[in-house]
Amino acid sequence: MVTAKKFLFALLAAFALTLSGCKKAPGGDQSADAPIRVGEVGSLTGLEATFGTSTHQGIELAVKKINAEGGINGRKVDLITLDNQGKADEAATATTRLVTQDGVVAILGEVASSRSLAMAPIAQSYKVPMISPSSTNPAVTQQGDHIFRVCFIDPFQGEVMAKFALNGLKIERVAIMTDVKNDYSIGLVEFFRKNFVEGGGKIVMEQSYSNGDTDFKAQLTSIASHNPEAIFVPGYYGDVALIARQAREVGIKAPLLGGDGWDSPKLLEIGGASLNGSYFSSHYSPQDTSPRIQGFIKEFKDAYGLVPDGLAATGHDAMLVLADAMKRAKSLTPSDIRDAIAATKDFPGVTGNITIDENRNARKPAVVLKIEDQKLVYETTINP
Amino acid sequence: MVEFFQHIVNGLSLGSTYALIALGYTMVFGVLQLINFAHGDVFMLGAFIGMYTAYALALHTSPSLAALMITLLAAMAGCAIIGFLIERFAYRPLRNAPRINVLITAVGVSLFLEFSGQIIFGADPKFFPQVYQPQGDWMIAGVRLNPLQVINFTISVTLMLVLQFVVFKTRLGRALRAVSFNHELASLMGIPTNRIISLTFVLGSILAGAAGVLVALSYPKIDPLMGIMPGIKAFAAAVLGGIGNITGAVIGSFILGLAEQLIVAYGAPTYRDALAFVILILILLVKPAGIMGVHRAEKV
Numbered sequence: 001m002v003t004a005k006k007f008l009f010a011l012l013a014a015f016a017l018t019l020s021g022c023k024k025a026p027g028g029d030q031s032a033d034a035p036i037r038v039g040e041v042g043s044l045t046g047l048e049a050t051f052g053t054s055t056h057q058g059i060e061l062a063v064k065k066i067n068a069e070g071g072i073n074g075r076k077v078d079l080i081t082l083d084n085q086g087k088a089d090e091a092a093t094a095t096t097r098l099v100t101q102d103g104v105v106a107i108l109g110e111v112a113s114s115r116s117l118a119m120a121p122i123a124q125s126y127k128v129p130m131i132s133p134s135s136t137n138p139a140v141t142q143q144g145d146h147i148f149r150v151c152f153i154d155p156f157q158g159e160v161m162a163k164f165a166l167n168g169l170k171i172e173r174v175a176i177m178t179d180v181k182n183d184y185s186i187g188l189v190e191f192f193r194k195n196f197v198e199g200g201g202k203i204v205m206e207q208s209y210s211n212g213d214t215d216f217k218a219q220l221t222s223i224a225s226h227n228p229e230a231i232f233v234p235g236y237y238g239d240v241a242l243i244a245r246q247a248r249e250v251g252i253k254a255p256l257l258g259g260d261g262w263d264s265p266k267l268l269e270i271g272g273a274s275l276n277g278s279y280f281s282s283h284y285s286p287q288d289t290s291p292r293i294q295g296f297i298k299e300f301k302d303a304y305g306l307v308p309d310g311l312a313a314t315g316h317d318a319m320l321v322l323a324d325a326m327k328r329a330k331s332l333t334p335s336d337i338r339d340a341i342a343a344t345k346d347f348p349g350v351t352g353n354i355t356i357d358e359n360r361n362a363r364k365p366a367v368v369l370k371i372e373d374q375k376l377v378y379e380t381t382i383n384p
Numbered sequence: 385m386v387e388f389f390q391h392i393v394n395g396l397s398l399g400s401t402y403a404l405i406a407l408g409y410t411m412v413f414g415v416l417q418l419i420n421f422a423h424g425d426v427f428m429l430g431a432f433i434g435m436y437t438a439y440a441l442a443l444h445t446s447p448s449l450a451a452l453m454i455t456l457l458a459a460m461a462g463c464a465i466i467g468f469l470i471e472r473f474a475y476r477p478l479r480n481a482p483r484i485n486v487l488i489t490a491v492g493v494s495l496f497l498e499f500s501g502q503i504i505f506g507a508d509p510k511f512f513p514q515v516y517q518p519q520g521d522w523m524i525a526g527v528r529l530n531p532l533q534v535i536n537f538t539i540s541v542t543l544m545l546v547l548q549f550v551v552f553k554t555r556l557g558r559a560l561r562a563v564s565f566n567h568e569l570a571s572l573m574g575i576p577t578n579r580i581i582s583l584t585f586v587l588g589s590i591l592a593g594a595a596g597v598l599v600a601l602s603y604p605k606i607d608p609l610m611g612i613m614p615g616i617k618a619f620a621a622a623v624l625g626g627i628g629n630i631t632g633a634v635i636g637s638f639i640l641g642l643a644e645q646l647i648v649a650y651g652a653p654t655y656r657d658a659l660a661f662v663i664l665i666l667i668l669l670v671k672p673a674g675i676m677g678v679h680r681a682e683k684v
Contacts, residue, residue: 049508180654208653214603217394218648225387238509270511270605
């Protein structure tokens with residue numbers, strides 16, 4: 001319900017803004033104590049709604065903290081959040097709106113790589129820095145020198161899962177199911193396959209589906225006849241949950257492996273017991289006892305009443321990295337902020353120390369989580 | 385070979401979920417010559433009513449056939465009321481308007497339900513509680529049969545037979561057919577036309593409600609936009625079988641379900657949604673009225 005209300009409010013706000021027809025140059029109001037406008041584009045509704053809502057909560061929590069501590073050199077941060085309904089074209093439109101109408105100095109978003117790829121060329125063409133909290137497809141930051149991310153990329157994530165399957169689980173025969181509508185899934189499969197085969201493993205079957213399908217029995221029936229020891233399904237949580245259920249229905253007992261697209265409370269709710277014994281890689285584990293992570297979890301619980309998932313943590317980090325850069329920037333123009341983000345070094349984020357490398361990606365460890373009794377259990381951390 | 389028969393079983397079970405939706409489509413069309421685009425969304429509402437009923441009565445804590453029946457009845461009753469309201473307030477005022485107005489209204493009702501659903505239920509996918517969890521599978525010569533698949537199949541074929549009986553063997557059915565033939569003439573014969581049309585919608589919506597619960601039980605991820613794709617496919621299946629024809633709708637649905645499974649298994653999974661329409665076009669080129677349809681001269 002909260003989402004619905006926020007959505008309505010955003011709609012009304014959008015409408016009011018359109019009516020007043022206000023147009024501002026990038027950078028907005030530069031007077032000394034006016035709030036700094038930061039834009040956020042996320043999938044608050046749609047098939048991957050928890051990606052957008054979790055990330056938004058992480059960002060909102062960071063903004064509250066920054067403003068409570070006196071803002072950026074005395075100026076408050078004003079976060080403008082737009083919903084893209086989980087659609088790439090809406091994400092592109094929202095980005096244009098944030099820059100041309102709202103005059104934001106930086107943009108946060110998106111989670112899904114396909115949608116970040118729709119936003120990045122626009123942010124780049126207006127020379128406004130954009131930080132993706134958790135898009136892992138390598139192509140995202142290759143769109144231009146204004147596009148950053150605070151998470152690891154798929155060549156690493158694919159390698160993590162391939163090595164974990166070979167060395168951790170000691171298995172050699174894996175089947176793959178790719179979401180062909182999804183740049184993230186396609187990329188992750190490519191790097192997993194490469195590393196797994198190089199490490200001596202064998203891909204016994206490859207199948208594909210499209211994001212939003214509900215029936216996967218045909219693919220799974222074909223996979224079952226090849227008897228894999230695990231199935232690599234680097235899709236998004238809603239599809240994965242149904243795939244897991246139907247895998248058990250067609251008689252597959254093998255565990256499923258996946259990436260950070262699984263990270264949502266909904267995965268376990270919809271997938272139920274069928275996911276027990278499966279593994280996925282993600283940005284952080286709530287079971288990590290380090291004070292930085294436990295502090296974040298406590299603040300998040302106080303604000304929203306639930307344990308943050310990995311995407312809430314990366315959203316939080318994206319905002320903190322941006323705020324840190326804005327504090328260091330020579331001025332609050334988009335280009336100076338860009339330079340400051342690029343110079344980020346060893347920033348202590350929730351998901352680890354963040355250093356932005358020359359390709360504008362963050363080098364960070366990944367954690368592997370296991371699903372046991374429909375709960376996430378920390379398995380191991382793998383460093384780059 | 386076993387694998388092939390497994391695909392056939394899966395195809396028939398997918399087809400029976402389309403059939404449940406297609407039956408409602410085809411019945412409303414048979415009587416009113418109206419394509420009720422909102423039908424897929426009534427199906428979605430059926431799933432949500434089922435979900436809320438199950439949680440309210442804590443039916444998921446003790447899964448049983450009785451719990452399924454209660455959920456089904458609640459969804460069917462809820463959808464009956466919704467169907468009645470849609471007809472009363474959206475379509476009845478347009479009874480004498482050109483058909484295109486009604487068609488546009490149907491699209492409007494559909495969008496209204498989808499987006500109100502996003503506001504009321506929230507847009508993220510929800511889990512449909514497992515009110516009935518049949519244990520174990522039946523293995524027949526290596527082919528795995530899930531009890532839920534069998535239930536869906538049986539219910540869709542039974543509903544088809546019941547509808548066939550109602551339409552062709554009862555007084556009500558005779559009235560339905562009379563209204564379908566010419567509703568002005570039917571009202572001159574003393575048939576309460578408005579009540580019959582209302583009833584058609586109510587029956588169609590009851591079918592959609594039942595379909596909502598049964599499909600959600602097999603694919604337990606429900607969201608306010610879940611009715612769009614199955615709605616379109618069921619519509620394609622109904623046209624394929626000859627829209628307005630009850631047996632045709634079920635046959636069309638099975639053809640579509642089988643074709644989808646086989647193309648995913650042996651061809652290109654990416655094209656599964658496109659396939660529905662390719663088959664539709666091919667069959668309509670050869671048989672413009674659909675497989676079981678009878679060609680009727682259109683009065684303009």
